[in-house]
Amino acid sequence: MGLSDIAAGIEVVDEQRDGGVATVDRTDDPLADRLTPFAEELPCSPAEAATLVDAYAAGKRVGAAARVAGIPPTDGAKALHLFGEHVSPVGPMGREIVADWLAGELPRTEAVELAGVSDQEFALAAFVETHDPIDGAMAAVEGALSVDDVDKREALGETMDGPGEMDF
Template identity: 90%
Template sequence: MGLSDIAAGIEVVDEQREEGVATVDRTDDPLADRLEPFAEELPCSPAEAAALVDAYAAGKHVGAAARVAGVPPTDGAKALHLFGENVSPVGPMGREIVTDWLAGELPRTEAVELAGVSDGEFALAAFVETHDPIDGAMEAVAGALSVDDADTRAALGETIDGPGETDF
């Protein structure tokens, strides 16, 4: 295959086609209302889930965000997992241990000991392994959980190095 074969079909034009502007539909509905369709799948009410997401997005850790929302920390972690956040209390080896326990290859007491976590953390890890995040709910909270880079830079101020400013 020669260069002329590769270039076949390429055309040069004087102007670009108007494709329009890509838009994102950011709804103005309150987060609790957007979570309402998923109420039966959540471990707490949509209003509690919205308060949880707001507190978590404001920088509170999972337990503190759950307290703000008025839900048990484990329920808060479960809700955040269903929204696509990584809240598993175990690493890759722990996940394998939980998977082995779920498959019936290990007794629970041995699995908890091998994973090196508490019973509550093991239960959360099992929940994470057996429940996938909810697509629609992930989309509903996406704007609330995403952080704009400009906001991050403003919040962290001079703690972020610019290009070529790192000292190793």
């Protein structure tokens, strides 16, 4: 196959076509109602999770958002992880250490020490490594956690904790 075969059917135009923006807007339903189908998989109630997401999206750190929702910070971090947010208190090396501990290759005390985190942070890292985000729940909170026209990491930069900085 030559370049002429690959380029067959391609046309050059002077203007771009405006295809519009495809959207699915389910924001008429309260967030708590959209989270209700996932209640058994969440570490808190759908109403608490909705309050957590609202506070987090408003710029509060994980622990502060959890306190607004009336839940422990670890439960808040777990819920946000299940919604697809990056909340692991460890980096790539810490993830390997947690994986080694989960595989039974390291005792917990040694793994915690090597990861350089507290017992509570290590427990959260283990949760993150053993639980995948929930697809349907991610879709339910997508509008609440998305930022229009601004890079999400830049807009929520102050809310993202680094290793050893979880606001418990």
